[in-house]
Amino acid sequence: xxxxxxxxxxxxxxxxxxxxxxxxxxxxxxxxxxxxxxxxxxxxxxxxxxxxxxxxxxxxxxxxxxxxxxxxxxxxxxxxxxxxxxxxxxxxxxxxxxxxxxxxxxxxxxxxxxxxxxxxxxxxxxxxxxxxxxxxxxxxxxxxxxxxxxxxxxxxxxxxxxxxxxxxxxxxxxxxxxxxxxxxxxxxxxxxxxxxxxxxxxxxxxxxxxxxxxxxxxxxxxxxxxxxxxxxxxxxxxxxxxxxxxxxxxxxxxxxxxxxxxxxxxxxxxxxxxxxxxxxxxxxxxxxxxxxxxxxxxxxxxxxxx
Numbered sequence: 001x002x003x004x005x006x007x008x009x010x011x012x013x014x015x016x017x018x019x020x021x022x023x024x025x026x027x028x029x030x031x032x033x034x035x036x037x038x039x040x041x042x043x044x045x046x047x048x049x050x051x052x053x054x055x056x057x058x059x060x061x062x063x064x065x066x067x068x069x070x071x072x073x074x075x076x077x078x079x080x081x082x083x084x085x086x087x088x089x090x091x092x093x094x095x096x097x098x099x100x101x102x103x104x105x106x107x108x109x110x111x112x113x114x115x116x117x118x119x120x121x122x123x124x125x126x127x128x129x130x131x132x133x134x135x136x137x138x139x140x141x142x143x144x145x146x147x148x149x150x151x152x153x154x155x156x157x158x159x160x161x162x163x164x165x166x167x168x169x170x171x172x173x174x175x176x177x178x179x180x181x182x183x184x185x186x187x188x189x190x191x192x193x194x195x196x197x198x199x200x201x202x203x204x205x206x207x208x209x210x211x212x213x214x215x216x217x218x219x220x221x222x223x224x225x226x227x228x229x230x231x232x233x234x235x236x237x238x239x240x241x242x243x244x245x246x247x248x249x250x251x252x253x254x255x256x257x258x259x260x261x262x263x264x265x266x267x268x269x270x271x272x273x274x275x276x277x278x279x280x281x282x283x284x285x286x287x288x289x290x291x292x293x294x295x296x297x298x299x300x301x302x303x304x305x306x
Contacts, residue, residue, distance in 0.1 A: 034056075036055060036056075037052065037053055037054075037055055037056035038051060038052060038053075038054065038055055039051060039053075039054025039055045039058070041054075042054055087102065087103060087106040088103070088106075089103070090102045090103030090106070091103030091104060091106065091107050120208070120209060120210075123150060123209075126149055126150045126151065127209065127305055129142060129151075130142065130151070130301050130304045130305045131301065131305075133297070133300075133301060133304070134297070135297075136260075136261060136292070136293065136297070136300075137261045137264045138264075139297070139300050139301070139304065140260055140261035140262075140264045140265045140268075140292075141261075141264040141265065141267070141268040142268070142304060143155070143265055143268075143304075144264065144265040144266060144267065144268025144269040145268050145269070146269075147269065148269075151304055152176075152177070152303070152304060152306075153176055153177065153265075154175075154176060154177040154228065154260070154288050154289075154291075154292055155173050155174065155175065155176050155177070155260075155265070155285075155288070156173070156174045156175075156176040157171060157172065157173045157174070157269060157271075158171075158172050158174075159171055159172070160172055162278070163241070163245060164245065164247075170247070170276065170277070170278050171266075171271060171274050171276070171277045171278065172277070172278045172280065173253075173277050173278070173279055173280065174279075174280035174281060175228075175231075175232045175233060175280065175281045175284045175285070175288060177225065177228040177288065178225050178228060178229055178232070179198065179202070179221075179225060179306075180194070180195070180198055180225070182235065183229035183230075183232045183233075183234065184229075184234075185198075185229075186222075186225060186226045186229035186230070187226070187229055187230060195222065198222065199218050199219060199221075199222045200218075202217075202218040202221050202222060202306055203215050203217075203218035205306055206218060206302065206305065206306055209305055209306075211302060211305055211306075217298075217299065217302035220299040220302065220303075221299065221302060221303045221306055224291070224295055224299055224303060225303075227291050228288055228291055231284050231287035231288050231291065232281065232284050232288070233280075233281040233283075233284050237281070238280070238281065243282070244280045244281065245278060246278060246279040246280070246282045247276050247277070247278050247279075248276070248277060248278075248279060249275065249276060249277075250262055250263065250266065250273055250274065250277065253277060253279065253285075256279070256282070256285055256286055257285040257286045257288070257289035257290075258286075258289065259286070259289035259290045259291075259292055259293030259294075260288075260289035260292050260293070
């Protein structure tokens with residue numbers, strides 16, 4: 001039964017495109033089922049998967065730069081090509097129009113020569129702000145700007161519909177602060193090699209930024225993030241929607257996690273003093289705030305610069 005469901009899914013995905021006059025009449029281009037993907041030499045009652053997809057499997061090669069290939073990937077590739085055309089065409093529009101601005105933004109992003117020429121110059125103002133931070137209040141404020149510039153934060157925030165009051169929006173605050181994809185990369189022995197490679201990467205980035213003691217600070221940064229990882233909830237724990245919903249006032253948040261300047265953080269995020277925030281990983285917050293309070297300012301600045 002499982003194999004039959006997989007075969008039906010394959011038929012629905014691997015054969016999603018067809019070509020014909022009827023398709024052209026719709027104005028949407030090719031659509032429907034590509035029956036040429038079938039291998040009619042196979043009896044569908046014997047092996048429906050190969051009956052539905054056999055010819056496509058025989059004639060299709062996985063691109064050299066891909067680990068796998070299928071119609072979802074092919075459609076994504078087509079959409080990316082269409083987006084590229086849209087962006088490049090937008091660059092030909094009036095520079096003062098919305099289209100022209102979008103095109104200019106894309107062109108600037110793709111101009112590798114100019115990017116290499118500028119080096120870290122575009123980051124100067126941000127790096128200067130990090131270097132100038134001399135108090136934890138200033139560093140918390142920099143973290144509050146994480147959604148607006150290139151800084152990072154021990155805590156992430158977003159504005160979403162309140163899950164218990166969907167007619168209104170709420171500010172959600174969650175654990176953050178990790179450069180690797182998940183806390184397990186820091187605490188599981190199976191990821192030790194990746195953690196070592198990550199530290200080398202941090203050192204390289206700090207060196208490119210001209211940050212002093214890059215190797216030492218890279219070790220400090222990875223050690224700092226390891227502490228944050230140890231305090232953080234696992235993905236399984238985060239799936240508990242009840243435990244992850246903890247509405248509280250800023251005063252209550254400050255009492256919960258007193259080692260972090262929440263007022264400076266929220267003010268820099270342009271939230272002012274909201275009446276309510278919804279905390280995600282409640283038990284992790286006091287631990288991460290304590291890590292922030294105990295870490296020397298030099299390491300915090302290096303982490304922020306990275």
